[in-house]
Amino acid sequence: MSTSQDKPQLIIDGKRLDGRGPGDMRRISIEANVLKNAAGSAYIEWGNNKILAAVYGPREALPKHTSDPEKAVIKCRYQMAPFSSLEDHGRTGPNRRSTEISKVIREVFENVVIREQFPGSEISIFIEVLQADGGTRAAGVTVAAVALATSGIPMIDIPYGVSVGKIGDQIVIDLNKIEDNYSDADVPIAIGARDGKILLLQMDGDMTNAEIAKGIRMAQEAGSVISKLQTDALRGPYLKISEKYDADDPSVPK
Amino acid sequence: MQKIVVPGEKLEDKPLRIDEAFTEDGKTYSTIMGMYDDVRKVLTPLEGLWYPRPGDDTVGVVQEDKFNVYIIDLNSPYRGLIFAKDCNEDLMAGDIIEAEVKELDKTKTVILARPRKLIGGKILYVRPSKIPRLLGKSNTMLRQITQLTQTSATVGLNGLVWLKGGRIDAATEAVATVQNEAHTAGLTDRIRAMLERHR
Numbered sequence: 001m002s003t004s005q006d007k008p009q010l011i012i013d014g015k016r017l018d019g020r021g022p023g024d025m026r027r028i029s030i031e032a033n034v035l036k037n038a039a040g041s042a043y044i045e046w047g048n049n050k051i052l053a054a055v056y057g058p059r060e061a062l063p064k065h066t067s068d069p070e071k072a073v074i075k076c077r078y079q080m081a082p083f084s085s086l087e088d089h090g091r092t093g094p095n096r097r098s099t100e101i102s103k104v105i106r107e108v109f110e111n112v113v114i115r116e117q118f119p120g121s122e123i124s125i126f127i128e129v130l131q132a133d134g135g136t137r138a139a140g141v142t143v144a145a146v147a148l149a150t151s152g153i154p155m156i157d158i159p160y161g162v163s164v165g166k167i168g169d170q171i172v173i174d175l176n177k178i179e180d181n182y183s184d185a186d187v188p189i190a191i192g193a194r195d196g197k198i199l200l201l202q203m204d205g206d207m208t209n210a211e212i213a214k215g216i217r218m219a220q221e222a223g224s225v226i227s228k229l230q231t232d233a234l235r236g237p238y239l240k241i242s243e244k245y246d247a248d249d250p251s252v253p254k
Numbered sequence: 255m256q257k258i259v260v261p262g263e264k265l266e267d268k269p270l271r272i273d274e275a276f277t278e279d280g281k282t283y284s285t286i287m288g289m290y291d292d293v294r295k296v297l298t299p300l301e302g303l304w305y306p307r308p309g310d311d312t313v314g315v316v317q318e319d320k321f322n323v324y325i326i327d328l329n330s331p332y333r334g335l336i337f338a339k340d341c342n343e344d345l346m347a348g349d350i351i352e353a354e355v356k357e358l359d360k361t362k363t364v365i366l367a368r369p370r371k372l373i374g375g376k377i378l379y380v381r382p383s384k385i386p387r388l389l390g391k392s393n394t395m396l397r398q399i400t401q402l403t404q405t406s407a408t409v410g411l412n413g414l415v416w417l418k419g420g421r422i423d424a425a426t427e428a429v430a431t432v433q434n435e436a437h438t439a440g441l442t443d444r445i446r447a448m449l450e451r452h453r
Contacts (some may be wrong), residue, residue, distance in 0.1 A: 040301070057331065058303070058331035059331055060331070069361065113283060114276075117305070118362075119362055120331075120361060121363060123264070149260060149261050149286070149301070150301055152286060152287070152299065152300065152302040152303050152381070152383055153303065154261070154274065154380075155261040155285060155286075156261070156262060156276060156278075156283065156285060157261065157262040158260060158262050169328040192262070193262060193280075194262035194263075194264075194283065230260075231260045231263075234260050234287060235258045235260070238258055238300065239258070241435055241437070241438060243436050244403065244438075245438055245439075245440065245444075
């Protein structure tokens with residue numbers, strides 16, 4: 001949130017700056033299994049966000065003192081590329097913001113991965129933001145969940161992320177960069193698609209209880225669309241190969 | 255009827271004990287991506303990891319030669335060990351071996367026995383969930399590949415495949431095709447056609 005005095009008007013005649021209504025999301029496309037050497041990977045284009053996620057492991061947890069003898073530990077690294085935004089993300093390595101986001105994303109996945117099957121090991125999730133336009137942590141959760149599913153690591157759920165916010169007295173969904181900076185509140189949410197449990201909820205700004213409740217309802221509605229895109233991305237490559245062959249006589253290609 | 259399921263997808267409205275699935279509130283859900291057969295109630299993994307069991311054949315690389323134990327890299331979250339007393343081969347770091355899982359200890363270290371050194375050849379990394387398809391029912395798929403290409407092959411359930419001799423390029427291509435198309439029907443026939451065409 002920015003407290004700039006020359007705050008731009010973000011909603012004009014009921015339309016947002018990019019022409020969306022308050023409940024409209026940006027266009028999302030997800031592709032699974034994009035990297036050959038990772039155990040699992042996925043790529044998402046969410047509006048102007050372009051994010052790549054890769055999963056390695058389970059493998060031996062190193063350094064040894066980070067390992068847990070009863071279950072796998074999850075290590076998550078969210079990082080913005082130096083060229084990802086107009087602002088300065090020029091220096092590589094963790095900073096205050098990326099450390100925080102890595103932590104909250106790690107906690108999302110600690111709740112969905114069945115970690116007890118891999119004692120003493122680690123599961124590494126890498127989220128690389130190639131191009132950023134607001135809502136990258138929500139998009140990062142969405143794409144990392146697809147990458148984890150492609151890696152074959154057992155999970156009880158596929159979580160999705162989406163952000164809601166408040167502009168004036170309007171509750172809007174899926175804020176972009178300008179809206180994120182100048183809105184009155186910005187709330188990234190991650191929810192499990194199966195059980196609807198809220199796995200991440202952060203708030204920057206002020207919203208009343210009723211506004212939060214409305215925001216969460218909007219996120220859940222959007223979630224059914226995002227989950228569908230996630231599962232389609234997972235099933236798609238398999239269905240594409242199946243379609244090459246005739247169902248009646250699969251021994252010859254069509 | 256088989257369908258592709260994703261993690262967290264409901265398989266049954268009643269609690270059933272199915273591999274790679276879990277039950278909650280009296281319903282059964284998948285934990286992985288797989289093909290679910292709702293008649294036979296079997297979930298076959300499309301993407302999955304290797305869970306070692308005693309008796310499994312594995313292929314690994316000797317990582318370290320310690321005083322009375324060899325440490326084996328099994329390309330999995332578990333570390334392999336061979337005690338020198340169970341080993342009648344002279345192993346060195348870097349050797350490729352075939353061995354059988356003897357037992358698992360409490361920390362899920364895989365204790366191997368009866369190692370056999372594999373000399374020459376090459377190693378392929380195959381996703382462990384595709385290995386059952388590469389073997390086929392009573393090893394038909396593997397036998398077909400090795401017979402048609404005159405290659406000797408050793409398949410580890412941990413996802414390492416060792417190939418040597420014969421038309422090794424054709425065999426490699428066949429293994430890659432099996433890996434990519436493991437979920438389709440009629441694969442054995444297509445692989446035979448592919449290998450005979452290139453002969």
